[in-house]
Amino acid sequence: MRSLIGFIRRNLRDIHYVYNTLVSVNFTGTLLAIAVIALTLTIPSIFYVFMQNFKESTSDLTIGRNITIYLKNDVDSVVAFQIKDDLQSDGRIKSAELITKDDGLKSFASSMGISEHEVMGNAENPLPHAVVLIPSEEVEASTENLDLLVKEIKNNKYVELVRVDRDWFKKINSITDAMRYITAVMAAILLLSLVFTLINTVSNRVLLHRNEIEVMKLVGATDFYIIRPYVYLGMWLGFLGCFVSWWLGTIVIFSTERYLNHVAEAYGTHIMFRGLNFRELLMMFVISTFICMLVSFISARSSINRIRPQ
Amino acid sequence: MIEFKSVSKIYQQGQIALQNISFKVNPGEFVYLTGHSGAGKTSLLQLIAVIERASIGQILFNDQDITDISLKKIPFLRRRIGMIFQDHHLMMNRTVAENVALPLLIRDYTEEESMDLVRQVLDKVGLRHKDEYYPYCLSTGEQQRVGIARAIVAHPDVILADEPTGNLDKGLSLDILDLFEMLHQDGTTVIMASHDIDLLATKPHRTLVLNRGHLVYDGEFSQFR
Numbered sequence: 001m002r003s004l005i006g007f008i009r010r011n012l013r014d015i016h017y018v019y020n021t022l023v024s025v026n027f028t029g030t031l032l033a034i035a036v037i038a039l040t041l042t043i044p045s046i047f048y049v050f051m052q053n054f055k056e057s058t059s060d061l062t063i064g065r066n067i068t069i070y071l072k073n074d075v076d077s078v079v080a081f082q083i084k085d086d087l088q089s090d091g092r093i094k095s096a097e098l099i100t101k102d103d104g105l106k107s108f109a110s111s112m113g114i115s116e117h118e119v120m121g122n123a124e125n126p127l128p129h130a131v132v133l134i135p136s137e138e139v140e141a142s143t144e145n146l147d148l149l150v151k152e153i154k155n156n157k158y159v160e161l162v163r164v165d166r167d168w169f170k171k172i173n174s175i176t177d178a179m180r181y182i183t184a185v186m187a188a189i190l191l192l193s194l195v196f197t198l199i200n201t202v203s204n205r206v207l208l209h210r211n212e213i214e215v216m217k218l219v220g221a222t223d224f225y226i227i228r229p230y231v232y233l234g235m236w237l238g239f240l241g242c243f244v245s246w247w248l249g250t251i252v253i254f255s256t257e258r259y260l261n262h263v264a265e266a267y268g269t270h271i272m273f274r275g276l277n278f279r280e281l282l283m284m285f286v287i288s289t290f291i292c293m294l295v296s297f298i299s300a301r302s303s304i305n306r307i308r309p310q
Numbered sequence: 311m312i313e314f315k316s317v318s319k320i321y322q323q324g325q326i327a328l329q330n331i332s333f334k335v336n337p338g339e340f341v342y343l344t345g346h347s348g349a350g351k352t353s354l355l356q357l358i359a360v361i362e363r364a365s366i367g368q369i370l371f372n373d374q375d376i377t378d379i380s381l382k383k384i385p386f387l388r389r390r391i392g393m394i395f396q397d398h399h400l401m402m403n404r405t406v407a408e409n410v411a412l413p414l415l416i417r418d419y420t421e422e423e424s425m426d427l428v429r430q431v432l433d434k435v436g437l438r439h440k441d442e443y444y445p446y447c448l449s450t451g452e453q454q455r456v457g458i459a460r461a462i463v464a465h466p467d468v469i470l471a472d473e474p475t476g477n478l479d480k481g482l483s484l485d486i487l488d489l490f491e492m493l494h495q496d497g498t499t500v501i502m503a504s505h506d507i508d509l510l511a512t513k514p515h516r517t518l519v520l521n522r523g524h525l526v527y528d529g530e531f532s533q534f535r
Contacts, residue, residue, distance in 0.1 A: 215399045218359070219460065220389035221416040222382075309361055 026208070030237070033201045037241025040194040041288055042248045044187035045276065049253050050260075051179045053273050057264065067133040069153055070161040073126070077101075080129035083158060087133060092149055094134045101127045128160060191291070198237065198292055199299040202230055206303035214309040227300045234296025235289055242288035250275050311337045311468065311499055312358060317367030319353050319523075327353035329523045331367070335501060337467075340494040342510050342531065343503040345520035351503035354520065355470045358501070359391055360384050372467065389417065392461030392469045396476035398453045400445040406432070406456050407441040413464040431463045435489060451482035458489055468499040475509060483509050 069087075071080055077100055084098040099107070104127040109115055139145045146164065154162050206213065216226050257273040276284065312335040319328040328350045335341050343351050356362040357369055360379055369377050376387060392413075393399075400409050407428050414424040432438040435455040437448075445453050454474060461469055471490065475483035483506070491513055494500050504510060510517065514531035527534050 211399075212401050212403075215401055216412070216416070217385070218361075218388065218393050218399065219413045219416065220385045220387075220391075221412075222385045225416050 026205070029201065029204070033197060033237050034240045034244060036197045037194055037237055037288070037292065038244035038248055040190040040197075041242055041245035041284065042252070043190055044183055045245060045249045045284060046252055047179065047183040047186060048280075049249065049273075049275060051176065051183060054179065055176055057272070066165045067135060067150065067153070068163045068165065069131040069133065069159055070163070071129045071131070071158050072160045073128050075129055075158045077129065079158060080131070083156070084131050087131060087153075092136050092139045092145070094136045096134075097132045099130045099132060101125050101129050104128075104130060194291070195295050198234060198295040201237070202234065202296045202299040203303045205230065205233065206300055206307070210307055213304060213307050217307070217309045223301065223304055226304050227297060230300035231293050231297045234292040234294075237296075238289040238292025239285065241292070242285050245288075246276070246281065246284070311335050311339070311372060312501070313370040314354075314357075315368040315370070317357065317364045317369060319350075319357060319362060320365040326523050328357070328520075331523075331525045333518060333525060333528050335468075335499060337499055338494075338497050340490070340500045340515040341502070342515055342517040343501060343520065344505060344507060344510060344517060346505060348522075349505075349520040350523045351505075351520055352472055353523075355393075355472050355501065355503055358468075358470055359388060359393055385416075389413070389464065390467045392464070392466035394454075394457050394461045394469065394471040394474045396473040398445070398457040400453055400456055400460075402444065402446050404444075405441065406437060406443050406445065406448070406459075409445065409456055410441075410459045410463050413460060417464060427463055428459075431459045434462075434492070435459045450477050451485065454478060454482075454486060455489070458486070462493060462498070466498070468501065469493060471500065471502040473504055474502065475504060475506060480509075484512060487513055 069083075071083065075083075080098055080100065084096050087093050088096040102125065105125050108127070109118070135146060135149060139149055150162050150164060153159055213226055253273060253275055260273075314331045314333050317328060317331045318326070320326050331350075331354065343354060345351055353362060357364050358371070360376060364377050367377070368375060371387065371390075379387060401412075404412075407425065410428045410431060411419075411424040414427060419427070428441070429438060432441055435458055437452060437455050437459065440448065440452065445456060448456065454477075458471075458474070461471075469490070474490075475486050478486065487509065490500050490502060510531060517527065517529065517531040517534050518525060519527035519534060
C-alpha cells in the first residue's frame with residue numbers, strides 16, 4: 001500500500017515536473033507539437049469517417065441489385081409470361097418484369113436511335129425473352145441466399161442465362177478499397193511525420209535540459225528516472241493532440257456534409273454523416289497516446305544515453 | 311574503501327592522464343589530492359565516480375571491482391558517492407531545497423521525508439533560511455554550500471570534491487574546508503582535490519600528490535611540504 005502511494009506520488013510529481021520544466025519553458029513549441037500531432041491524426045481520421053459513412057450509405061443501394069434472366073430462344077411468350085408469374089409469386093422475389101423479345105428489340109433500336117426495321121431488316125428477331133427480377137431485401141442482404149436463388153433459376157429448363165448485376169457493387173467496392181488504401185498510406189506517411197516531429201520535440205527538450213540531466217546522472221539517477229518525464233510529455237502530447245484532432249475532425253466532417261450530400265443526391269441517395277463512435281474514439285486516443293509515449297521513450301532514451309556527465 | 315591497483319588512464323587522443331597509480335583510501339579517512347593543473351586530479355576522481363573508465367589496472371570500491379562495472383549499476387554506485395564540483399553543477403530552475411532534495415527523490419524518498427533531511431542538512435551548511443531561493447540569487451560561496459548539502463544529504467560512503475574552493479576567496483575557502491572537516495569528524499570518507507597548497511596546509515591530512523599523471527607522493531601533508 002505504501003509503495004503504491006509512493007508510486008502515485010512519484011508520478012504526480014513527474015507530471016508536475018513535466019508541466020513546469022518541459023511544457024511551460026517552451027509553451028509555443030509545445031503548442032506547435034500538439035498542432036502537428038492533431039493535424040497528423042485529423043487527416044486519416046477524416047478519411048476513415050468518410051469511408052465508413054460511404055460504406056454505410058452505399059449499403060442502401062443494394063435495392064438496385066437486379067437479376068436478369070435470359071430465356072432460351074425457342075421459349076414462346078406464353079411460357080415466358082408463365083415463368084414471370086411463377087417468379088412473381090416466389091416470396092423471395094420483390095418484383096418481376098418480363099421484357100419480351102419485341103420489347104428488347106424496341107429498346108435496343110431506341111438506344112441506337114434507329115427503327116426496329118433498320119436494325120433487323122427482314123431477319124428474325126434474335127433476342128430472347130428476358131425477365132428482370134428485384135429480389136426481396138432478405139435475399140439482397142445475404143450473398144448466400146442470392147446465390148441460392150440464382151442457382152435455382154438456372155436449373156429451370158427454359159433459362160439460358162442468369163446475370164446478376166454486380167458491376168455497381170464492384171465499382172463501389174473498388175472505390176471503398178481505394179479509399180481504404182489511400183487512408184492507410186496517408187496514415188502511414190503522416191505517422192512518420194508524427195514520429196519525426198516528436199523525435200525532434202523530445203530531443204530538443206532533452207538538449208534544453210542537458211545540464212540538469214548531467215547533474216541527475218552524477219547524483220545517481222537511473223536512465224529510467226530521467227526518461228520518465230519525457231515519456232509523460234509524450235503521453236500528454238499524444239492525448240491533447242488527439243483531443244484537438246477529434247474536434248477538428250468533427251468540424252471538418254460536419255461542415256462538408258452538405259456538399260457531399262449534393263454529390264450523393266446525384267446518385268439517388270443521402271448520406272447521414274456520423275463522426276467516430278465511442279469505440280473508434282477510444283482506439284484513436286489509446287493509439288495516439290501510446291505511439292507518442294513510445295516514440296518519446298525511444299527518442300529520450302537515445303538522446304539521454306548520449307549525454308555523459310563531465 | 312577505495313583502492314587503485316596500477317591504474318592508468320589514456321584518453322582516445324592518446325593523452326596519458328594517469329599512469330600506474332596505486333593507493334588505498336580507508337573508510338573515514340580525509341585525503342587531499344593535489345598537484346598542478348593537468349596533473350590528473352580530476353581524472354582520478356572521475357575514475358572513482360565512473361565518469362571515465364580506467365584504461366589499465368583495477369579500481370575497487372568497498373572491495374567491489376568497479377573497473378568494468380556495467381552501465382546499469384553505475385547510478386547505484388554513484389548514490390554511494392557525494393560529488394562536489396568547482397562550478398557547483400546546480401539546477402538553476404530549481405530552488406535550493408529542490409536541488410538538495412534531488413539525491414533523495416531519485417531514491418524514492420517521499421516529499422516529507424526528503425524535506426526533513428534537506429532542512430537538517432541546510433542547517434548544517436548554514437543555508438536553512440535560503441531554502442526557497444533559486445541558486446542564481448546566491449553568492450558563489452553559498453552555491454558551493456548548496457552543492458555540498460546536496461552531496462551529503464543522502465549520507466554517501468565517500469565525498470569526492472573536485473576543486474571545491476577553486477572559485478572562492480580565502481575566507482570562504484576556509485569555511486568550506488571546515489565543513490569537510492566536520493563531515494570527516496562525522497565519519498565520512500572525504501577525498502578533496504585542490505591545487506591550493508596553502509589552503510590544505512591549514513588543516514593537514516594525508517596527501518596524494520600527482521605530477522603529469524604520476525603519483526609522486528602519498529603521505530602526511532607536513533612531510534610533503
